[in-house]
Amino acid sequence: MLFSSAAFIFVFLPVVLLGYHLASKMGSRVEFVWLAAASLFFYGYWDARYLFVLVGSILVNFLFAGKIAAASGDERRASAWLIAAVAANILLLVWYKYFFPTVGFLQSIGLQTPDWVAVALPLGISFFTFTQIAYLVDLSQGAAAKQGIISYVLFVTFFPHLIAGPIIHHSEMMPQFDARQRKGLQADDMALGMTWFILGLSKKVLLADRLGPLSDSLYAQPAALDPVATLIGVLAYAFQLYFDFSGYSDMALGLARMFSIKFPVNFNSPYKARNIIDFWSRWHMTLTRYLTAYLYNPISLYINRRRMALGKKISKRATRTLEGFAELVAFPTLATMFLAGIWHGAGLQFIVFGLLHGFYLTLNHAWRIFTPDRPKLQRLMPWPVAMALTGVGVVVGQVFFRASSVGDAMTVLGGLLHLHGGVSMAEGPAVGLVPSTSGFLMNPIHAVAAFVLCFVIVLGLPNTQEILGEAPRESGSERTLLKRLAWAPNFASATIMIALFAGCFLLLDASTSFLYFQF
């Protein structure tokens, strides 16, 4: 069930909260069991068959964790178990996520393959697989402790993050699952959590779901629309993706907070980024953290060790040579983003998306390293221009991310450059895809007004965690309108939250699934 569905909001969540409150009277262990059971039910509600995949993954990884922990004194044995565990997890992912699309691709280019029946992708498989891999890696390095079965199950399955993140780290979760920390429902956490949830729900239902049909219209028939309609579709997706995913993350953080569990923030106003490095420190932050820790750093470490063995330098000065930059910066960056692209999906367009961002990041690093008077040069480029340039790069990447193929993506980009003609969105062949709740956006003037509102929200206003006073200290302060917009649990906030919820409620039956669901 979606977080934005009636079944979740009116039935599942109240029952789980009530059950949790009652369970807290019986002790922490009962609390954990209740939450784990509720989370498994939540997952099984989608499709009970895939509960076996999730439970199987958890049990197998728990057994591997036991083997790795038992081999803690013997590095070779621990590494062997770790390799086996990672291989098993990757195989599971390859089977469900990449095997059948690859077979389909081979068939499309005329190669004969057996006639396998494709299996559907278990929801959230990437998320729960990578969460467990990270835990096993840290366990083997002594950076994590072996957990009991109940806290491990809860760590993997806790329903707010199970389907689409944020990608949580055991080091930030396990202490919170410590029995001594549990106190049942707390009023301050409930108030904050409910508010966070409603803000996320509003982003999803009031903004993302209303804009979505515009991008669907474009990508259903990319060659059919004129440049204006193409631009509308492209911008609609940029905002839809952000509000949908960050809205989901806000809901997840809010839900966790209702149970006094703190999740890491996942978005920090990414469209305010002034360069692509900054963008990735603000967009899907937990994925960036994961990629850095478990892909980029190990690749860099391997390269450094190889260079050292060959007598080459690995210092910062070494990166200022072309050879050093290529090995120490460009290669790890491109390799990491290539894998990040593959993580997102089994399609060439995702690989292009990953490599494009790898190229952007490499270029950004090169700019920082090779331009001698960078601060002076940066002053020549006003920050709105830097923000716009970053935005253009990001949006181009999103075209590949959203399109069903590289060809379609190129058609969309060609449409933006007026390389083919077309009709307006209201005359487009896919106009039937637009439901009545988004029909008003078919009028270009209304669409522009909607985009202006979106720009004001993403560029001008404080983000959710800033409003709630939950922004990490290191995020700093930025130029925003309504700088003093700060939440407090008072009558005014309650009225605003109820009004926002009412708006969402009116559109609840028209809500769509989250974009990151099939990952």
Added chain:
Amino acid sequence: MSVADNSATADNRAACSDADSSEAPAAAALSQSRLVAYCAALGAAPFLLVLLGFLIAPTSWAVRHSGNTYLANVGYATKLKNANCDVVIYGDSSAMVGLDPAIIRQRTGLSTCNIAEFAGMTMVSGLLIPELYLRNNRAPKIWVFDFAPENLAPFAKWETVGRYEAILFRIRDRRDLSTALLLAEHPAEAINFSALALRLALQGFLRPALPASTFAIRSEHDGYLPVPGARLKACSPERRERPSDPDYIQFLRSRFGADGAQVLVDTTPVPACEPTFDFYAKANPAPTDNRIEAYQLEDFTGSGRLHMSPSGVAKFSNLVSDQIVARLKIAATQ
């Protein structure tokens, strides 16, 4: 400083700290109660909204401002008391807008009523409508059950097919325990109904009221609902393939034939371009009293699934009239 002064100062300090320590729990209690009140408000609001939707939906204002002709005429069968029609038609919307009692009456000489409702009514309430008809009227000489080919089987779960009107009928006209239990068994659909009701009510402020004549359309046509609309230009690529359930069809025959009535079970003709035609046509023998037929595109409108234009209505009504004549072994009057 003297000891007295120190004592006074000490007393003052003690008095201040006493005041501080008594204020701190009070402030904390106020803060806690504020938090609880805040949570209670946010927690209660969703359920109050649902209740509001259920309160607003059945009001005559909401129906008058719904802009929905079918909604204004839902549950026509409950208006028939001692109508005692010789021919009673029940089915889904393809029957409601596709079978004209006036044509059947002219062809057969038999009084005819069309009590069909959107498929959502059968989905939500089963065969409640024909059962309600029988409570206030004598059994007809012949029942005509007509459904789109995909609706000749019970619904395994609620789908989005005219569900709003069906639920409204229950909460407005059948306000009893069975309705409460029904909604409790489908909480998500019940809540979505409330959300849609509120949305329609908000839109209703901008919409003129339906004229009184709209509410009498079905009464004036013996239950037939003429639906204007442009002719169908192309078939939808959507494939609705649900095999007919012979047990369900047999149940219709046995239940409604128990009073000595004849029972015809038909499937609505489809446009020639219908993608599922072969799927349904391959059933042999056909589960219904007619074989599925393909009509011209111009015999349909684009107003809904298998909704017929006047030419289609005439064709289909005449077909059913011929079936009635043959089944009852009476002479056709025309």
